[in-house]
Amino acid sequence: MSAAATSLPSRSRPPWLDAFVGQGLALLFAFAIAVAVGSLIIILYGENPLTVYGAMLSFGFRDATSLGNILSIATPLIFAALAVSVCFKGGLFNIGVEGQFLVGMVTASWAALAFDFLPGLTHMIVVLVFACIGGMVYAAVPGILKVTTGAHEVVTTIMMNQIAISIVKFALDGPLRFTKAPPGQNVDLRTDIFESSALVPDLGHLFGVESSAHLSWLFPIAIVASVFVWFLIKRMRLGYEARAVGSSAGSARAGGISIGSVQIKLFLISGALAGLVGMQQVLAERGALVQNYEAQLGFTGIAVAFLGQNNPIGIVFAAILWAFLSRGETALQIETDVPREFVIILQGILIFCVVVVYQIAKRRLARRELQRAGAEVGLRDTAAPSDLALEEG
Amino acid sequence: MPKWLRTLVVPLAVLALVTAACGDDAPPPGGDGDGDTPECNADLNVGIAYDIGGIGDKSFNDAANAGLQAAIDEGLVCEENAASLEPDATGSNRDENVLALADDGNDLVIGVGFAFSPGINENAGDYPDTQFAIIDGYATCGTACGLTNDGLTNVTDLTFKEHEGSFLVGAAAATKAAEDGCDTVGFLGGQTGPLIEKFQAGFEAGVAHVDDGIEVLVEYIGDDVTAFNDAVRGEALSTGMYDDGACIIYHAAGASGAGLFNAAVAADALAIGVDSDQYLLVSAEQQPHIMTSMLKRVDTAVHDAIEQTGDGSLEAGGQVFGMAEGGVDYSKSNTELMTDDITTLLDDLKQQIIDGDITVPEAP
Numbered sequence: 200m201s202a203a204a205t206s207l208p209s210r211s212r213p214p215w216l217d218a219f220v221g222q223g224l225a226l227l228f229a230f231a232i233a234v235a236v237g238s239l240i241i242i243l244y245g246e247n248p249l250t251v252y253g254a255m256l257s258f259g260f261r262d263a264t265s266l267g268n269i270l271s272i273a274t275p276l277i278f279a280a281l282a283v284s285v286c287f288k289g290g291l292f293n294i295g296v297e298g299q300f301l302v303g304m305v306t307a308s309w310a311a312l313a314f315d316f317l318p319g320l321t322h323m324i325v326v327l328v329f330a331c332i333g334g335m336v337y338a339a340v341p342g343i344l345k346v347t348t349g350a351h352e353v354v355t356t357i358m359m360n361q362i363a364i365s366i367v368k369f370a371l372d373g374p375l376r377f378t379k380a381p382p383g384q385n386v387d388l389r390t391d392i393f394e395s396s397a398l399v400p401d402l403g404h405l406f407g408v409e410s411s412a413h414l415s416w417l418f419p420i421a422i423v424a425s426v427f428v429w430f431l432i433k434r435m436r437l438g439y440e441a442r443a444v445g446s447s448a449g450s451a452r453a454g455g456i457s458i459g460s461v462q463i464k465l466f467l468i469s470g471a472l473a474g475l476v477g478m479q480q481v482l483a484e485r486g487a488l489v490q491n492y493e494a495q496l497g498f499t500g501i502a503v504a505f506l507g508q509n510n511p512i513g514i515v516f517a518a519i520l521w522a523f524l525s526r527g528e529t530a531l532q533i534e535t536d537v538p539r540e541f542v543i544i545l546q547g548i549l550i551f552c553v554v555v556v557y558q559i560a561k562r563r564l565a566r567r568e569l570q571r572a573g574a575e576v577g578l579r580d581t582a583a584p585s586d587l588a589l590e591e592g
Numbered sequence: 593m594p595k596w597l598r599t600l601v602v603p604l605a606v607l608a609l610v611t612a613a614c615g616d617d618a619p620p621p622g623g624d625g626d627g628d629t630p631e632c633n634a635d636l637n638v639g640i641a642y643d644i645g646g647i648g649d650k651s652f653n654d655a656a657n658a659g660l661q662a663a664i665d666e667g668l669v670c671e672e673n674a675a676s677l678e679p680d681a682t683g684s685n686r687d688e689n690v691l692a693l694a695d696d697g698n699d700l701v702i703g704v705g706f707a708f709s710p711g712i713n714e715n716a717g718d719y720p721d722t723q724f725a726i727i728d729g730y731a732t733c734g735t736a737c738g739l740t741n742d743g744l745t746n747v748t749d750l751t752f753k754e755h756e757g758s759f760l761v762g763a764a765a766a767t768k769a770a771e772d773g774c775d776t777v778g779f780l781g782g783q784t785g786p787l788i789e790k791f792q793a794g795f796e797a798g799v800a801h802v803d804d805g806i807e808v809l810v811e812y813i814g815d816d817v818t819a820f821n822d823a824v825r826g827e828a829l830s831t832g833m834y835d836d837g838a839c840i841i842y843h844a845a846g847a848s849g850a851g852l853f854n855a856a857v858a859a860d861a862l863a864i865g866v867d868s869d870q871y872l873l874v875s876a877e878q879q880p881h882i883m884t885s886m887l888k889r890v891d892t893a894v895h896d897a898i899e900q901t902g903d904g905s906l907e908a909g910g911q912v913f914g915m916a917e918g919g920v921d922y923s924k925s926n927t928e929l930m931t932d933d934i935t936t937l938l939d940d941l942k943q944q945i946i947d948g949d950i951t952v953p954e955a956p
Contacts, residue, residue: 368815377738388785392738491707493684
C-alpha cells in the first residue's frame with residue numbers, strides 16, 4: 200500500500216480524491232494480504248490455493264440464482280452493520296444489535312398475525328414499521344440508561360441480548376405459538392404462517408434468480424437505508440453533532456451540543472435499522488417466525504461494519520464480500536477437502552488486515568495532509584490532524 | 593460471542609497445528625483404488641445435510657453418519673457418490689446446503705434435523721427427480737403444520753418415539769439410584785421446545801414407573817439452537833444438578849452432552865447418553881461414568897432410506913420409528929453397570945411398550 204500511495208502525484212489532486220484513492224488502495228492491499236495468508240494456510244493443509252479459491256468463485260458466480268443468494272445473505276448484514284455504524288459515529292458501541300433485531304422479529308411477527316386484515320402493501324408496511332419500532336424500543340433502554348445513569352452501553356446491551364433470546368422463546372411458546380397442528384405431529388415451535396400480503400415480494404425473478412434464493416425487495420431497501428445513513432452522517436445536523444460527540448465529547452459539549460439527546464437519537468436510529476435485520480428471514484424466507492431462526496446476525500454486523508470501515512457505502516460492499524465468503528463454505532465442502540471453517544478463518548484475517556492496514560494508511564494520509572498544510576501556510580506543526588480524522592471517520 | 597473475533601487468534605494456532613498434521617494426508621475420494629473396492633450401487637447418489645454440530649458431535653449427526661457408513665459398507669451406495677455437507681455455526685445455510693446437494697444431482701437428499709422441514713417443504717417441488725428425507729421432519733404435514741406446500745410426492749419424514757426410549761433409561765436410572773440409596777436424578781435438555789420435551793416426559797415417566805419417590809431435576813441449556821453445541825454450559829448445569837444431589841443425569845443436548853460427561857467424571861457420578869451409544873464414543877476415563885444411552889436409531893433410518901431409494905421403495909409421507917419398529921432402544925455396552933437385573937427389567941418394560949400395555953406420555 201505504502202509504495203503505491205506515495206507514488207501518487209499528490210499536488211495535482213484535490214485532497215478528498217487523494218484520500219479516496221489512498222483508502223481504496225489500502226483496502227485492496229488488505230484484501231491481498233488476507234488472500235495471501237489464506238493461501239498459506241491452504242498450502243499447509245495440502246491443497247492448491249487456486250483450486251480452493253477457484254471453487255469458491257465458480258460456485259458463487261455460477262448462475263444468477265447463486266448471485267441472488269449472495270445478495271440475500273448480504274441483506275440482513277447491511278442493516279446490521281449500518282445499525283452498528285450509526286452508533287459508532289457517535290462514539291457508542293452498540294453490541295445490542297443482536298437483541299434489537301430479535302425483538303424486531305417478534306414485534307413484526309405479532310403485527311403480521313394481528314393485522315392480517317390489511318390489504319396488500321399496507322400490511323407489509325405496517326409489519327416493517329413494527330419491526331423498526333420493536334428495535335427502537337429495545338435500543339432506547341440502553342440509550343436512556345447511558346444518558347441518565349452513565350451505565351455503559353456495552354454492558355447493558357450484552358445483557359439485553361440474552362433477555363431478547365428469551366423474549367423470542369416466550370413469544371413462540373406463548374402468545375404467538377402455532378397450535379393448530381394435528382395431534383401427535385412433530386412440529387417445531389413456530390408461529391402460524393403469515394398472510395402473503397405481509398411478505399416482502401420477490402425481486403429475483405426479474406433477473407432470472409429462482410425464488411429459492413429469496414432475493415427480495417429488502418435488498419434495494421437496504422441500499423436505500425445505507426444512502427440514508429450516509430446522508431444523515433454527512434449532510435444532516437444530527438450527523439454533524441454525532442461526529443462531534445464521537446470525536447470529542449468535551450469539545451462537543453463546549454460547542455453547545457446536547458450529548459445525551461444526540462446519543463439517544465443515535466440509539467433510536469440504530470435500533471430501527473436493527474429491527475429490519477430479521478425481516479429477510481421472517482418476511483422473505485420463512486413467512487413465519489420459527490424456533491430455529493438465524494441468530495448472530497447482530498454480531499456479524501459488527502464484523503461487517505469494521506470491514507466497511509463504518510462507511511455506509513463501504514458497508515454494502517463489505518456485506519456482499521462477507522456473503523460471498525459465507526456461501527463459499529458450501530463450495531469448499533463439495534469441491535475440496537479443505538474444512539469449511541477455513542472461511543471463518545479467512546473472514547477473521549480479512550478484518551484483521553483491513554483494520555491494521557487502514558489505520559496505517561490513515562495515519563500516512565494525515566501526515567501528508569499535515570505536511571502539505573504546513574508547506575502552504577509556511578508553518579509545519581499547527582494544522583490539526585483531528586479535523587481530517589473527523590472528516591473520514 | 594462472535595466467531596470472527598475468536599478466529600483472529602486462530603490462524604497462528606492453525607499454522608502451528610497444521611504444520612504438524614500435514615503428513616497424514618487423506619487419499620482423495622474416488623482415487624485409484626476403485627478397482628479393488630467391493631461392488632457398490634454406482635447408480636445411486638446420496639447427499640446428507642447435517643445440522644449444527646456436524647460430523648463429530650458424538651450424538652445426533654454422528655448417528656446419521658453411522659447410517660451412511662453402514663450403507664456404504666453394504667455397497668448400497670458407493671463412497672464417492674455420497675456427499676456430506678455441514679452447516680455454519682448458526683445453521684443459517686441449511687437450505688442452501690440442501691439445494692446444493694439437489695442441484696448436484698443426488699437421488700436422495702437427507703436433512704438431519706427437524707429444522708430442515710420448512711426449506712424442504714418449500715423447495716422439494718422444484719426437484720421432482722430427487723427424493724428428500726428429513727430426520728425428525730414435519731415437511732409432509734404441509735399447511736396443517738404452518739408450512740407452504742401440501743401433497744409433496746418426493747419427501748419422507750422420519751420420526752422417532754423418543755419418549756419410549758427415554759422411558760427405559762428413566763427406569764434404568766431409577767433402579768440404579770434406588771440401589772445406591774439416592775433419591776434424585778437429573779435431566780439435561782438442549783434447546784427448549786416440544787422435541788426435547790418428549791425426551792424429558794419419557795424419562796420422568798420411566799423414573800416414576802420404577803419409584804415415584806425419586807425427584808427429577810430438569811435443566812435446559814437455552815432457548816436458541818446453539819444450545820445443542822454448548823458443552824461449557826452443559827457442564828455448568830450438570831455440575832449444579834450433581835451438587836444438588838442428583839446421582840444420575842440423562843441428557844438430550846447433542847454436542848453439549850460432552851459437558852455432562854466431564855461433570856460426571858468430576859463429580860464421580862453417572863450419566864446417560866443419547867442418540868448414539870455414547871459409551872463407545874467417549875474416552876476411557878469417561879466410560880465408567882456412562883451407564884447407558886438412549887439409542888435413537890437415526891442410523892437405521894438413514895440406512896433404510898438409502899436402501900429404499902436404491903430399490904425404489906421409499907414412500908413419500910411419514911415413517912415413524914418407535915420401540916416396536918426398532919427405532920428406539922437402550923444400550924447395554926457398560927456391562928458393569930447394566931447388570932442382568934436391570935436389563936431383565938428393561939427388556940420386560942420394552943415388551944410392555946411394544947404390546948401397548950404401557951403408554952408413554954409425550955409431554956411433561
